[in-house]
Amino acid sequence: MDALQSIDKSRLPKHIAIIMDGNGRWAKERGQDRIYGHHEGVKSVRDIVNACGEIGIDYLTLYAFSTENWNRPKAEVDALMELLVNTLRKEIDELHKNNVKMHVIGDLESMPTICQKELNEAKEITVNNTGVNLILALSYSSRWEIIEATKNIAKKVSEGTIIPDEIDEELFRKALSTSDFPDPELMIRTSGETRISNYLLFQLAYAELYFTNVHWPDFRMPQLIEAILNYQQRERRFGKTSEQIQKHNKPA
Ligand code: IPE
Ligand code: IPE
Ligand code: MG
Numbered sequence: 001m002d003a004l005q006s007i008d009k010s011r012l013p014k015h016i017a018i019i020m021d022g023n024g025r026w027a028k029e030r031g032q033d034r035i036y037g038h039h040e041g042v043k044s045v046r047d048i049v050n051a052c053g054e055i056g057i058d059y060l061t062l063y064a065f066s067t068e069n070w071n072r073p074k075a076e077v078d079a080l081m082e083l084l085v086n087t088l089r090k091e092i093d094e095l096h097k098n099n100v101k102m103h104v105i106g107d108l109e110s111m112p113t114i115c116q117k118e119l120n121e122a123k124e125i126t127v128n129n130t131g132v133n134l135i136l137a138l139s140y141s142s143r144w145e146i147i148e149a150t151k152n153i154a155k156k157v158s159e160g161t162i163i164p165d166e167i168d169e170e171l172f173r174k175a176l177s178t179s180d181f182p183d184p185e186l187m188i189r190t191s192g193e194t195r196i197s198n199y200l201l202f203q204l205a206y207a208e209l210y211f212t213n214v215h216w217p218d219f220r221m222p223q224l225i226e227a228i229l230n231y232q233q234r235e236r237r238f239g240k241t242s243e244q245i246q247k248h249n250k251p252a
Contacts, residue, residue, distance in 0.1 A: 015059035022191025022215030040217035067141035099131030106140030149175035
């Protein structure tokens with residue numbers, strides 16, 4: 001049985017979030033410039049988006065550029081912004097043909113105008129698509145997002161639209177940039193680092209975390225399938241006991 005067949009379609013994560021890490025190290029290991037690694041990383045993005053469509057994953061969030069990444073050398077930041085624009089221009093027709101719906105989370109206003117323009121166009125073109133929801137996290141950090149949400153809620157309180165007692169989990173979720181998406185059940189980070197790096201801190205509260213030593217440019221469909229199979233072996237207890245979960249899962 002091939003690996004794809006061994007995935008249990010009834011227990012797929014609806015939403016997978018990925019920290020695409022290791023482009024720079026991948027390139028250096030090959031005696032190349034870090035930017036070469038980012039270019040190769042785009043091929044993995046293409047492969048993983050297609051794989052999600054084939055497997056039946058509804059939401060895929062990719063951490064493409066963090067708030068902290070602005071602190072990298074200017075040449076690398078510029079190269080990443082240029083790569084983003086060129087990739088969107090090159091891939092948008094294919095994404096649209098594949099029924100992918102594009103979304104963006106993060107502090108878009110801090111991005112170069114040309115990036116904002118391409119991103120808005122990509123969103124507009126794909127707005128009615130019904131396949132994989134591809135969410136790009138750009139100039140994103142979770143602390144930024146949580147603070148923005150808090151500011152918006154505080155504004156509503158001061159305007160008198162809501163009272164503090166109305167602030168609950170549901171209201172807070174609605175104030176986040178991910179309000180249209182379910183929480184990720186599976187978070188994957190490539191390249192051996194075992195940290196969250198300011199990614200979806202609220203949304204990942206109960207996600208299964210999967211870390212692999214594979215660098216992002218080498219992370220393709222077989223590695224994604226491996227991660228999903230690993231996820232499917234786990235027992236998600238949400239605070240309950242194993243016995244409670246097994247009783248609930250037993251066929252009547
Ligand atoms: C991830 O790869 C891509 C971005 C953060 C933009 P890195 O560029 O972080 O690669 P390493 O971690 O330095 O190898
Ligand atoms: C996290 O990767 C951000 C992205 C993948 C876009 P980094 O490589 O920037 O994370 P740290 O700084 O090593 O934690
Ligand atoms: Mg890194």
